[in-house]
Each structure stands twice: as C-alpha cells, then as structure tokens.
Amino acid sequence: MKTVFAYRLKSARILRGMSIKQLTDNLGISKQMISKYESGISLPDGKNLISLANLLNVKPDYFFTPASVSLENIKFRKKAKSSKSRIESIKINILNQMENYLLIEDILSVESEFSNPIEGNFISHINDVEDLAIQLRAKWNIGNDPINNVIALLEANGIKLVEIDEVTETSFDGLSVFVNDKFPAIVVNKNYEMERKRFTLFHELGHLLLNIDNKFTDKEQEKICDQFAGAVLLPKKILIQEIGEKRQRISLTELINFQKQFGISIPAIMYRLVNLGVIPESKIKRFYIKQNSNPELKKLVNQSRFLGDEKSERFKRLVYKALSQDIISISKASSLLNMDIGAIQEQLTII
Numbered sequence: 001m002k003t004v005f006a007y008r009l010k011s012a013r014i015l016r017g018m019s020i021k022q023l024t025d026n027l028g029i030s031k032q033m034i035s036k037y038e039s040g041i042s043l044p045d046g047k048n049l050i051s052l053a054n055l056l057n058v059k060p061d062y063f064f065t066p067a068s069v070s071l072e073n074i075k076f077r078k079k080a081k082s083s084k085s086r087i088e089s090i091k092i093n094i095l096n097q098m099e100n101y102l103l104i105e106d107i108l109s110v111e112s113e114f115s116n117p118i119e120g121n122f123i124s125h126i127n128d129v130e131d132l133a134i135q136l137r138a139k140w141n142i143g144n145d146p147i148n149n150v151i152a153l154l155e156a157n158g159i160k161l162v163e164i165d166e167v168t169e170t171s172f173d174g175l176s177v178f179v180n181d182k183f184p185a186i187v188v189n190k191n192y193e194m195e196r197k198r199f200t201l202f203h204e205l206g207h208l209l210l211n212i213d214n215k216f217t218d219k220e221q222e223k224i225c226d227q228f229a230g231a232v233l234l235p236k237k238i239l240i241q242e243i244g245e246k247r248q249r250i251s252l253t254e255l256i257n258f259q260k261q262f263g264i265s266i267p268a269i270m271y272r273l274v275n276l277g278v279i280p281e282s283k284i285k286r287f288y289i290k291q292n293s294n295p296e297l298k299k300l301v302n303q304s305r306f307l308g309d310e311k312s313e314r315f316k317r318l319v320y321k322a323l324s325q326d327i328i329s330i331s332k333a334s335s336l337l338n339m340d341i342g343a344i345q346e347q348l349t350i351i
Contacts, residue, residue, distance in 0.1 A: 133231035
C-alpha cells in the first residue's frame with residue numbers, strides 16, 4: 001500500500017508541475033514528511049490525505065489505486081524548449097488517461113483488438129511508403145477520397161486517441177505508443193491548427209505501423225513517417241492527375257484548393273510534390289526564400305483552411321454509455337472525465 005501511495009503521490013505532484021517545496025509551502029507539511037510519503041516509508045493521516053487530494057486535484061482513492069498501464073516503444077517528438085519536468089508531466093498525464101480508457105472499456109466489456117492493416121511491410125527505401133499508403137487506404141476502404149475526420153478513422157480501426165492540452169510554443173507535436181505492449185495509442189496536442197494535427201496523427205501512425213530498416217537514423221525515420229503521412233492524406237494518384245507529372249511553376253490557388261479539400265498544409269503539399277518528382281527539390285528552397293521575404297505571403301501560405309473537425313470523442317462516449325445504463329456512478333464519471341459533477345449533470349439527458 002505504501003509503495004502504491006508513493007508512486008501515485010509523486011505522479012500527481014509532477015502532473016500538477018509542483019516541486020516538493022511547493023507542496024510543503026501550500027500544505028504546511030514538512031519536506032521530510034513529504035519525502036517519506038514519496039519514498040514509501042510513511043502514509044499520511046486522514047487530514048493530510050484530504051489536503052493532498054484537494055491540492056493535487058485528485059480523488060483520495062486515486063492514491064491507493066495500483067498502476068495498471070505501461071507504455072511500450074514510446075516515440076516522443078518534442079520541441080527543444082520542453083523541460084524534463086514538463087516531459088515527465090506529459091507522460092504521467094498520458095498514463096492516467098490511458099488507465100481510465102482501459103478501465104471504461106473493461107467496465108463495458110468492450111473488445112478492443114487491433115491488427116496492423118499493412119502487416120509484413122518492410123521499409124528499405126523512403127519511397128516504399130507510397131505503396132503502403134495505397135494499401136492502407138484500400139484496407140480501410142477510403143479509396144482516394146479526402147479523409148474528413150482522421151481521429152474518427154483511427155478510433156474506428158482500433159487505435160486509441162488521447163488529446164492533451166499543451167501550450168504549443170513549449171510542448172510537443174505528438175507521440176505514438178503501445179499500451180501494455182498490446183494496445184496502440186496516439187497522443188496529440190489538441191491546440192495545434194487542424195492541418196498540423198492531422199499530419200501529426202498520420203506521422204505517429206507511421207511509427208506504429210511501419211517496419212523501418214535499422215539502417216535509417218532517427219532523423220531519417222522521422223522523414224519516412226512524414227512522407228507516409230503526406231501519402232495517406234493526399235494520394236499520389238489524385239495529385240498527379242490534378243497537377244501533372246512535371247511542373248516548373250504552380251499557383252498558390254491550386255495549393256489552397258488541395259489544402260481545403262484534403263486537410264494538408266501548403267508546405268506539406270510542396271514537399272509531397274518534391275517527393276513525387278513533380279517539381280525539382282530546388283523549388284522548396286526558393287519557396288521558403290520567397291515567403292520569408294514577404295510577410296503577407298507567409299501569412300497566406302500558413303493560414304489554416306480545413307473546415308473539418310478533429311476531436312476524440314470515443315472515450316467520453318463510452319463513459320456516458322456506462323453512466324446512462326447505471327453501470328457507473330456520476331461520481332465515477334466525474335473522476336474518469338476529470339469534470340465537475342455539475343457539468344456532467346448538465347450534459348446528461350436520458351431519453
């Protein structure tokens with residue numbers, strides 16, 4: 001029990017971004033006593049337990065719930081500005097959310113199996129991803145159509161999605177992971193613009209699905225997953241059909257139309273055209289020089305235009321399903337969703 005409490009207390013503290021000193025300053029508990037709690041030497045009395053729970057915004061029983069989730073083969077893409085403590089906080093946030101996700105599935109006896117739709121693939125050259133993107137679209141019955149909702153597509157095919165609320169300037173794009181070495185999951189920053197979020201989701205899917213030769217460096221593997229993301233979002237057949245096999249010049253209007261329809265950014269489309277050999281690689285350098293020398297053009301190029309919706313709703317839907325069938329209490333729903341009971345009651349309408 002002491003070991004479980006120690007792990008949960010430290011996790012809750014890190015998740016809140018608090019140091020041991022900040023904890024002691026807010027609660028009036030000595031630093032030595034907090035250290036004993038986090039070392040598994042002592043347990044708090046009832047009064048201190050409630051104080052800790054209130055300050056760290058968790059239910060008291062959280063401290064005594066054994067950890068049931070581990071993250072395997074984690075692929076973490078972060079910005080240089082992310083501190084070590086912030087990274088640890090993000091990881092704990094993901095662990096907590098995945099524990100809740102698996103718990104509600106277990107409560108509802110929901111089967112959650114996953115099979116790689118392009119099983120047996122092997123990437124020995126970066127352009128191998130083009131055929132695999134076509135295979136994935138065929139397996140998931142997408143054809144060459146635009147994908148209206150990437151999150152819904154991934155969730156429908158057995159991949160768990162978690163969105164976390166992170167400041168874009170100091171955080172990360174996303175990560176992919178196998179939970180308990182079994183369940184594939186993708187985590188994405190909910191605050192990014194639509195096109196970037198969609199691209200990140202398929203980039204992380206690449207990490208989950210692609211069997212990439214070990215000869216590639218980490219940077220090269222990131223490039224392979226980038227190309228995979230672009231290939232899935234904007235099929236080669238459509239792009240060649242509309243743009244042509246070779247172009248020396250291309251209009252911004254053409255790129256904007258693709259952006260609106262397929263939900264992929266203009267810079268990503270430009271790289272896609274280079275990868276397919278439609279435009280020369282030197283065109284990318286000239287593209288960035290031109291936009292960087294013209295602030296209005298740069299603003300126009302980087303504007304978000306995709307009008308679709310990318311929100312993960314499956315977990316919330318499962319919680320409300322259990323709640324409406326009286327399988328869980330409203331208090332349990334509040335704990336799972338990290339929402340006030342009053343807010344849940346306002347949203348809960350039984351018909």
